[in-house]
Amino acid sequence: MATIARTTARVFYYARNFARDIAPQALFRHRLAARLEKARLPDASVRRRLNYYNKLQNVFTPSAGAVRIGELPFTPTMYYYDLKEFARYFDRGLLIDVEYGDVRKVPKVPSIVKDRPIVADDSNAVIMKLDKFRHFQMPADATAFADKLPAVVWRGDLNNPIRTRFLNAVRDLPFCDAGSHKPNAPAEYSKPFLSISQHQRYRYIVSLEGNDVATNLKWIMNSKSLCLMPPPTYETWFAERQLEANVHYVPLEADFSNLAERVAYFERHPEQAERIIAAANAYCRTFANEQAEQAISLLVLYKYFVLSGQIRPDAEVWRYITG
Incomplete structure (x- = not known):
């Protein structure tokens, strides 16, 4: 919208x-x-x-x-x-x-x-x-990490098997608000649309590749939320290949089995999350x-x-x- x-x-x-x-x-x-x-x-x-x-x-x-x-x-x-x-x-x-x-x-x-x-x-x-x-839509985010909802969010089109795999993996995790807002999404995956500013209310935002790169990656990394994603396999002008795991983003396993553990870790160590967020924000300034x-x-x-x-x-x- x-x-x-x-x-x-x-x-x-x-x-x-x-x-x-x-x-x-x-x-x-x-x-x-x-x-x-x-x-x-x-x-x-x-x-x-x-x-x-x-x-x-x-x-x-x-x-x-x-x-x-x-x-x-x-x-x-x-x-x-x-x-x-x-x-x-x-x-x-x-x-x-x-x-x-x-x-x-x-x-x-x-x-x-x-x-x-x-x-x-x-x-x-x-x-x-x-x-x-x-x-390259990268709006500002005024909400500090500590003031966000302690939960994970994702919305997107189910145009890549990785995305369906993700939704199946997190289906029973109470701290995950994940699904597809697309009209053709199966009922079990259907969730209401969220704007970028609504995504930014959450501490953790997942980025998943679709037809190629993940469109949401740039604005997530420019926010004060923590980006969680599998290592990228495509790159654009944003030079996704140059992003470093645990420096600019939190890497997720292919089966997303480490998501719960990663979230629990950063809930205990918010200063580590803020360090990664600061590095991600600095990376985004490269294109400013x-x-x-x-x-x-x-x-x-x-x-x-x-x-x-x-x-x-x-x-x-x-x-x-x-x-």
Whole structure:
């Protein structure tokens, strides 16, 4: 259920991107050099992050199915707008391989994606911050851990066997408020909808992957509640692979057999819970600098187009990227 603030933000998102699309695109392309100069921020994390999202090292050729920037698929619309926000600074004739939606396997050719599986050889999956209106919703939480309900909460779609396994495992635990709010959920799993602010009333919030990453992970980690989850198997711009168990979140066993013990432990040791919450909050602040976010996004694409042999690199920019 959308709040008034969320609906207003959505309208603004579409209005802003529609305005960008109807503006003369040559205006953006003429600003590329200036944008690249501003993107060379002194913060070392910018270089580290852009080379984490775009791990390509060798020259490659776009596939036969690559599309031109001027002809990017329009649907899903938010994927289009989020990619076009930075792609519009490059020549509209440049070719790009892109996979919208939930990516379950590493592409066979270097491609722009929203997410990738956490595997050893993932360099062909070049991550951009796509569908960010949905995935990067991280509202503030003013309620201290000690003032929250001493219970566990989870809501979500039953689109992954892990989620059904979880509900079966916690069914008889009196401190768990877990279920699905979706209309098609079986009666035994059905629970009423909870907003993010209603989730934040609980000390413990479970995060479970669905079609790919868990959408709720970002706002849980930005809250003053403790995140409990199995180790992630997919990652997005949030770089879920870099999250450390017992540092940023509390790891759960695949069968969730340790959930009760973990909750009991942190009820006895709330200072340990607050330490993890503080580390999770600090991790989320990585993504709060909009200047850095835009710089990294532009440089991820720039590196892609240089290595695909479609643009000649500027010496200073390339030196910045490669270090």
